[in-house]
Amino acid sequence: MTWFHPHAVTRRADAGRLVVSLLFIVLAVTFFRIQVLGAYHYELESKSNRLRPVPVPAPRGLILDRNGVVLAENVPGYTIALMASDADSLRRVLEQVIAPIANLDSLRIANIIRRFRRAPHEPTIIRRDASFELVSALEESRVRIKRLVIEPQPKRSYPHGSAVAHVLGYVGEITEEELATDQFRGARGGTIVGRDGLERQYDATLRGRDGQRFIEVDALGRTVKHVQEDTIPAEQGDTLHTTLDIELQTFVEEAFPDGWRGAVVAMDPRTGGILALYSSPSYDPNLFVGGMDPEIWRSLSRAADNPLFNRAIEGRYAPASPFKLAVAASALRRGIVDFDSRMDVPCEGGMLYGNRYFRCWREEGHGELTLHEAILHSCDVYFYQLGLRITLADLLSDGAAMGFLDPAGIDLPDERTPIFPPSVAYYDERYGPRGWTSGVTLNLAIGQGEHSQTVINVVKFFAKLANPHGAAPEPRLVLDDASAEESSLGLTAEQLAGLREALVMVVEEGTAVGARLSELRIAGKTGTAQNPHGLPHGWFVGFAPAENPEIVVGAVVEFAEHGSSVAYLVTNIIQRHFFGPEVQPSPVIDYLLPSDSAPQPIRILPDSSLTSRTPAEVGVGGAAQPR
């Protein structure tokens, strides 16, 4: 039979049709599986293919003072970015078009190109905090810069600038190391986080929640357009209500002598709320926003007066005469003395102890004094003997109980722990069991020796003296319900009243007599901290009104030598607090008085102390010299 017989051909055609049908059915079934049954899966794949999530930065929460005045806010800022195909074309656009407008130097251009190489398919950020002027100038040349991306981004702003720098801190882009830490849980690369101060302490509260939106990218990862769908809006961080009084704070900045270093802390003793906290010199936190100019950073971080250092909580100074109140409190509590007690040795400008002559700050001496008078005149000889009566071990344990061993606990990062010997063993460890004499007790009793305190911690101690029950809460910039009362000083109401009365007399007729206000009874204590590195620092810690204190102010001025000059500053601040804006910063007083060498103990005998040195000789301190 021929192969072309119609029947044979028809048979083969039928079989062929069957095979063809089968082939097409296999195709159709496979398409059905992929397109209908697998549609959801492949749709997701297609989305993750082309959509890239981009975080929408959340505006940080506001920071307000006690009266609702804005201390930190967000202003419209712009991020300028550029999408480039390669480094060469990016460099060309940067150098020829953008550099003249945005004022970029070659270092910045190199930085931008490095950033591009790290993520070549994302828009390369050129400036984070561009001004509106710069943005409009760039918009005008958009024809020449085709792939310019300008995005609004909230920018942190501190309207009061340097006045509150050490309280607020500043913000900056999170670093790789910080991303790994718990402190910044929930942050991602590029997030703006608090770098210092309240911004850092309450970062989790202030940061808010970043939103998310999507950009569509092509197969090479180049951004094609923004997508509206699935956008999650950003949530602003919570507002922080602080206890700060910005008017008092700016007054402190104005009143603080220009060019001097030091710190002021003003606190409400009843609540622990900080009214003002200032460290001089300060800096403008606005400089840090949007990435700091490396040159400014260098000048700030390397400056000799170290403006980034918060002297109110990080600076440690010998507490000097203000510590005499702690010695008095310890002796009163232990029943060793009362306010009329006199010491065995009257002050004749110094006293002999061991083989050394420990001097009083007043060479001519104070004569025979009661405790009340000793506080009033800050007589060193009286407190030398009081310290010896308490004994070193008890003095140390009482000091620790009064809070001199621990940080004040303010809600700011980086508060330093004071230096205070926890026990007698401390001296054994430091100098060897026979390497020290009980002369250390004398130094300790007048607030010198191996002892230094932060301003905030001394203010906290004075808040305890100021409060009727002899206790004070932890200092707080943001009040929360949880702040527990501190342990009390353990004094009776009469003892506390006696101490307060003595402190009033300090200002009325004692060492700070020049700083008294006729309209307000202020209690306070001056101090001169011996400084092993140079001239002494001046202290004044005071509270007012003396009967029912509402404010405690402590101040240290470095190299001011005399607490009595600092007293003017403090009473001025107290005055401002009570009498409002008509109080002007008092004219700058000469904080430096001439020719007043610190009285070191004089060695009487050429003795064994050549091998057993006293701490004083090691260079930690000598005696106080209050006025």
Next chain:
Amino acid sequence: MERHNLDKALVALVVVLMGVGLATLYSAGQTDVPSSVADIWKRQLIWIGLGVVGALAAFRFSPRLLEWVAPAFYGFAILLLIWTLFFGVGGGTASATKSWIGIFGVRLGQPAEVAKLATILMLARILGARRHPPAGIWEALPAGIVAGIPFALVALQPDLGSAIVFIAILFGALYWAGLKPSLLLLLLSPGISLLLSFSTWSWGIWIVCLTLFVLWMRPYILEGLSIWFANAITGAAALTLWERLQPYQQRRLLSFLDPDIDPRATGWHIIQSKIAVGSGGAFGVGYLEGTQKRLAFLPAQHTDFIYSVVGEELGFLGVLVTLSLFAAVIFVLLRVARKANDPFSSMVVAGVAIMLLTHTIVNIGMTIGLMPITGIPLPFFSYGGSFMLTCCISIGLVLRVSWEAHGLRHLNV
């Protein structure tokens, strides 16, 4: 004598396919990132115009004239392929392959496409001249040589995908000429042996099965032995052959088996094509709206993977419609082949049918991972002048055969 009739169904089907194909090609050019294929549909339109002219010209050729001219045409096509092997240039989406003929740097066309048509005609001439189907493999040898020469020449370019089309045409023609299916299977067995040689076990089982099959079939002893030895040789030579493949061919075959071997490179094509097709869903994302295509995730979306654009934008519905159109064309061709006046004409139409079928199944199967990536175009859809021209001329020839069959129908079956 009855009136001659134009096969309106075939014309309509082809016109609709060309229209959908051109629209898809236009869509494939609409990407967010401007590319060189944006305006390619205009050039395709010119090729369609040329194709219509070619189809009209082919329609003017009587089958007798074609049968007479076939050897010369075949010889010319072989010469072109040899020329290409020495002076060919690369181009398009397969630039590594020297498959183009060019004069002074201007690419004229791909001789492999012309050779497909020539091979169909030549096979029709030698098989159509036979009264009886080839009784054994020896009798099928001339046909094998006719298809084998262009196969080898194209495979040497190297363009294995196009070369395999010649094998498909050969088998289709032998089937149409009445070769027994068991013999076809025997002919195919060395290829199966090659595929199964990846593992000693599968190949061993295959050889045992083949031996039993040959013993049961009892062909001529010489035939049986040579088939058996051919299987043994291909199995043994598989490794050598594998090593002689170009690295890109190896990768394509491997990623056909598992696209995730190399998801950013070769497997990328299959993965992205499946994502495009799958995200189309039942009704598609809408014409011109395909995001995979728009964002250039689809590779070679105007040639090899054009059907992915159909899948993404028109969905399963669009796929069903176009698949039906392709199937309908093949069915019409089978009908024409069946009703043709003479063996030669019938053979030509069957050859055209098997060529179009191979291209369609392999190309579409490739977009959903059923077939390895071979880079052969989809008739009437993929951009490409030579192939469009070849398809149009083939359809012209088929229309002529159909036209004549209506006129001289002597048996109504």
